[in-house]
Amino acid sequence: MSLRYALLALLTAQPMTGYDLAKAFHVSVGHVWHAPDSQIYPELKRMVADGLLRDESVPWGASSTKTQYTVTDEGVDAFRAWMDEPIEYARERDPAHLRSAYFEWADPDVARRHLHEHIAHYELRRAQWQSQLNAIRTRSHPILARRLETDTRHDPDAVVEFKVFTYEGFLDRAEGEIAWARHGLDLLDRLHPRD
């Protein structure tokens, strides 16, 4: 259900075609709420059916068209209403920690490999989030820049600060996961010293 609000959030910056939106999604809000194209397109259609978006055919090339989506007033209301609703936390479901809890069943080198991959995974995420954060801080992030131009109802500093705050949270999380995995590597060295 959050997907539709992620899409709505993105479209409040500017109307977009499905394709542009999908691309923009993957380099912005998709870092917070992932979804594949195959989930995005049908959801857009549903949102039109529910009155949250308006769709228009715009010409593409000589004889073809593409669909552009614009948030309706009802869509804006729905987005605001969503903001008031309590956050639904997903239950814990963590593949890395499930594995680590039973590392006694793994070869120590396999356990090490998992932890190294954990570090690599979060180093990659960290780099992605960091580059988002930089682009947000300098206001050079294209979607944010567009949003700052078109959005007259909100304090631009607040718009930026909330996104900075969000991505800083992810960065801290990545740091935490990396530190945790390093601890695990130390533990493995203690339990199974290498020569």
Added chain:
Amino acid sequence: MSLRYALLALLTAQPMTGYDLAKAFHVSVGHVWHAPDSQIYPELKRMVADGLLRDESVPWGASSTKTQYTVTDEGVDAFRAWMDEPIEYARERDPAHLRSAYFEWADPDVARRHLHEHIAHYELRRAQWQSQLNAIRTRSHPILARRLETDTRHDPDAVVEFKVFTYEGFLDRAEGEIAWARHGLDLLDRLHPRD
């Protein structure tokens, strides 16, 4: 797919009936990989069909029976094999951070409420994980205690240490989330000072 390995992990401590297993699940591995009873019972059946578990009818009361599940050799092999497989990280999908990224659309007090609830949520989780951790450290956790009795192939210290390591990771995470939300509250006070 991880659910079956969470169940397998639990059943390596001792054979259990479906009901006992479901109860034990919720106070142990369910803290790492949540699943409702309605997902557990059918999965157990499937695991029997796949040869990972053996089921036996044991008497219950005068004229009734219940089903007890035991890990087969094939089940142990499957569990070990799973340990070698790469961890599949779920894509980011974070309802709290999705919300916070667009807090400019929320009333400042609503945003504050969300952050306070975030703190409350992770304080609760922290307490749960902390009590798990204490029970593990003192080896008084009933399932762990049983595991330490029955499991002769693994170093008991390692069995304990890996679980400690896992839950310490969760505790750090909870601390991080709480600190993040407090930052958010500071930010809100900066942007929207209260009298």
Added chain:
DNA sequence: TATACCATGTAATAAGTTACATGATTTG
């Protein structure tokens, strides 16, 4: 004119959620 990429999906499957159902047994 081939290749990249624009544009929009569908189909099949898997996984997870919510709500409900039902009867048996133990215990106070």
Added chain:
DNA sequence: CAAATCATGTAACTTATTACATGGTATA
């Protein structure tokens, strides 16, 4: 003997994943 809890689910639904499909347009 009523209440708690033991025991085991099913049904309906929603969400998400994976893989594939198809044709058009711009560009080198």
